[in-house]
Amino acid sequence: MTTNNIVNRLSKEKSPYLLQHQYNPVDWFPWGEEAFEKAKQENKPVFLSIGYSTCHWCHVMAHESFEDQTIADMLNKDFISIKVDREERPDIDHIYMAVCQAMTGQGGWPLTVFLTPEKKPFFAGTYFPRSRKYNRAGMVEVVAQLAGKWREDADRVREVGEQIIQETTNRLLEHQSGGELTEESLHEAFRLYESTFDPEFGGFGSAPKFPTSHNLSFLLRYYKKTGNERALEMVEKTLDAMHRGGMYDHIGFGFSRYSVDSEWLVPHFEKMLYDNALLLMTYTEAYQVTGKAKYADVAEQIITYIRRDMTDVGGAFYSAEDADSEGEEGxxxxxxxxxxxxxxxxxxxxxxxxxxxxxxxxxxxxxxxxxxxxxxxxxxxxxxxxxxxxxxxxxxxxxxxxxxxxxxxxxPGKDDKILTAWNGLMVAALSKAARALDKPAYAEAAAKAADFLLRELRREDGRLLARYRDGEAAFPGYVDDYAFLVWGLIELYETTFELRYLREAVQLNAEMLRLFGDEEKGGLFFYGSDAEQLLTRPKEIYDGAMPSGNAAAALNMQRLARLTYDAKLSQAADEQLQAFAGAVASYPPGHALMLAALDFAYSEASEIVIAGDPAKPETQNMLRTVQRQFLPNALLILHPPGEEGEEVRKLIPLVQDKMPLGGRATAYVCHNFACQAPTQDLEDLENLSNIR
Known part of the structure; x- marks a missing residue:
């Protein structure tokens, strides 16, 4: 995307998306006080453009408008123009996307917003062509009209911005209504999933179809809980159809972001790390539930793609691959x-x-x-x-x-920035796959990525950061960064039994509660109390393409509280469920991961302790017997001998009295706060652990 040889301010940025626009004739600023101070000094409104590097329509709008000298001249004359990478600054994107949805009834990227110098929006939309077409207003007329309105009556424009922010703030907060959730929400979610299920091609609703694999993972848990075969049928139909379709790359593996049609044939070709992480989890779980090799095959192919094409030399994972190459989608x-x-x-x-x-x-x-x-x-x-x-x-x-x-x-172009949140999901997915498929190499890949995040994406004071690229870590981490990394670390502990990962999970979870917790209404804000304070401080609970950080945190806290016997954390876990009870109860299918946390909370507590030397085959055989099963609401703990065992007892008190008997590996299965007789027999262990 070049129109001249003169670079603008974006040339100093690390974001691949911002760097795509460094040669635009538009006088771009990155988001920051310099831009808004200039807008105030010159009494100009702000043109805000938000997108991401693999977004097809972002490329189209850049080529049509931001490389066009006429439009650049108009923007440079009457506006201060700001570019934002939504994957670096999801906090900014979250707020202004809510504005766009409130004003137009829809959203998407590129996101186009016009602001006052005080950051208050007065006009919003998504893609605008250069000139009017597709029944859409063109950039030429939009820019001219809004510049005219500002010149004519800037005070009135500011009043409109004030009203829009108030309405948006109310909209962002309206979903938080507390209460008590019951198991009925699980059943209601199942009924609603069934009512929107496509019996011919799988998935839910009509085109376009997104994989939303967390919905399928919930249905697998519902099947495990109730034995309802229909839940499993919906999952298998969808997983089979997605894999058969063109949304799956049958030549190089991995899934595209979504299908534009109902039968999963034509994808929107970009590949996102988070989609492949979540789908890896679900195909792995489907293999555990059904024992069908085809699901293990897909899981392994996803991993092949990720390790081959999306892995940094340091072990962490890149963000995405573009839909376009040579200017053509697909x-x-x-x-x-x-x-x-x-x-x-x-x-x-x-x-x-x-x-x-x-x-x-x-x-x-x-x-x-x-x-x-x-x-x-x-x-x-x-x-x-x-x-x-x-x-x-x-x-x-x-x-x-x-x-x-x-x-x-x-x-296609590759967005090689490393995002903490998305990497946390892949750490979790690889850890699950390593257990279920008995592939230590997958655990090694997960551990290498986790170690990279813990080493390179934390400040000296321990504060988690959101993005790493080209040697630079930046942006205070968001709630998703904390919640998804904690999720990954818990899964990695249950795969490798390296206690340091569980310690890190406990520490990061405590920091998350301190930085993001709302002491008044409960739940977690999207960005921290120490980060840039924007027009409002939202909370996200709805599961979109990714599950919400609040939901992941709810499940993490349930698991950590049960592992550590931490009464305060147990209370925080319960309060996390209560904080959003009204929203979840009003439409359960929109909150699949929160329902998984609810299922965990309402299921009878199950812990499986293997006491033994991890270097001995008998201990490993016991661990593998449990790990290959689908036990979403059970906790698996290794209690080794010696000093390491002492460290485990300090962090996980429930192992205190669970020792190897006669010097041989011994399994203790505890269910609903009562422990069964210890066993050293693998068949007994399988029968005892495989409980609803």
Missing amino acids: KFYVWTPDEVELVLGIDEGDLFSELFDITESGNFEGHNIPNLIQTTLASVAKRKQIPLDQLKQRMEEDRAKLFEHREKRIH
Whole structure:
């Protein structure tokens, strides 16, 4: 995105998104007091543009408007222009997105907001073309009209901004109504999920369809709790359909952000770290519940993609890959039959194209997104009279050849910044996969990422930071950073049993409560008391593409309180559920992770202690017996001998009297505050631990 060789202020930033605009003729400022002071001194309104580096329509608007000299001249003359990366500053994005939704009834990116010099919004929208089209006002007319209104009556514009902020503040706070949640909310959520379920293609509602894997994870817990087969059917139908569709990259693995159609065929091609982390968790859990190898296969393929393409040399994970390459959305990912034949030969190419729906007419703008919506390996094997195992091996060899060929194409842009929150989710996902699939390498990858975050994304005083790139960590961490990293550290402890990760989780959780807690109404604010104080201080409870930090914190606190016997933390965990009870009860399906926390709270407490030397095979066999099961509401603890065991007893009091018997590894299964007789038999352990 270049129009000249002169860089603007954004050239000094670390954000890949801001750097994409460093050559724009627009006189951009990063968010900061310098910009707003200049706006006040010159009595100019502010043009605020918020987006992210892999956003397709952000690229379109940049090319049409921000690279256009005419629009740049208009903005430079009458406005102070500010660019914000929503992934670096979700606090700013959160507030002004709420403004846009309140004013227009919708939101999205790019987010376009016009502000007074006091940061108060008076006009908002999303994508604007250069000139009027698609029944949308154009930037040329919008900028001219708003500049005129400011010149004519700036005081009136300020009054409008004041009213909008008041309405937005009320809107952001209206969801917090306390009370008591009951298990009925779990059943109501199930009924509402069922009512919106798409029986043909899976998922919920109509196009566009997002994976929202936390909804599926809730349904797996509901199935575990109730034995209701319909919950499992909805999960499997959706997971199968998403994987068969074009939203899944059948050549290089990993999931795109969402599908623009109801059958999961055409994705919005960007790949986000958080989506793949959450989907990795859900496919792993589906494997634990069903034992079906296909879910383990998808989980391992996601990990292959993440470790191959999205892992920094230091072990942490990059944020996203773009939808566009060479200026075209999806160009990197699509094929023609001729291209496939060129790589595989005619006969093998025809077979691969038949299986993956690659045709002359195409299924996406004259090209083809590989998918398995209408075909399966089994159906093609039967039709071609090829043994299924042989066909599977051939198709994998063909896929590898096509992948190598695709690697020579011009790749989409990669946003290589490291976000604490999204990395916390991937640490959690890899830890779960390491346990369920018995793959120590996955635990090593999770530990390496966690160590990077704990080392590089904390200030000297211990304050967690939100973003790392090019040697610089910046921005005080948000509630999601704390909550998701604590989640990851708890999962990592239950995988590696390295006590330091649990200690870090306890410490970070305490700091989160101090920095983000609302002593008056309960719950956690989105940004900390020590961060830049914006127009209002919101709380997020609704699960969108990612679950809310408040919900993750509720589940974390339930788990940590039960592990540490900390009465104050137990009270805080209960208060966290109560703080948002009204919102959750009003629409349970919008709060899947909070429902998981509620399920944990209402389930009879279960703890499994393995007392034994972790270096001995008998101890490892016991741990693996438990780890491969789907036990979302149980806690697994290793009580080793010696000094290490003493340290465990200090942090986790419930292991005090649980020792190896006769020098052999011994399992203690406690359920509903009563412990069963200790056992050294693996079959007994499996039966005792696998409880609803």
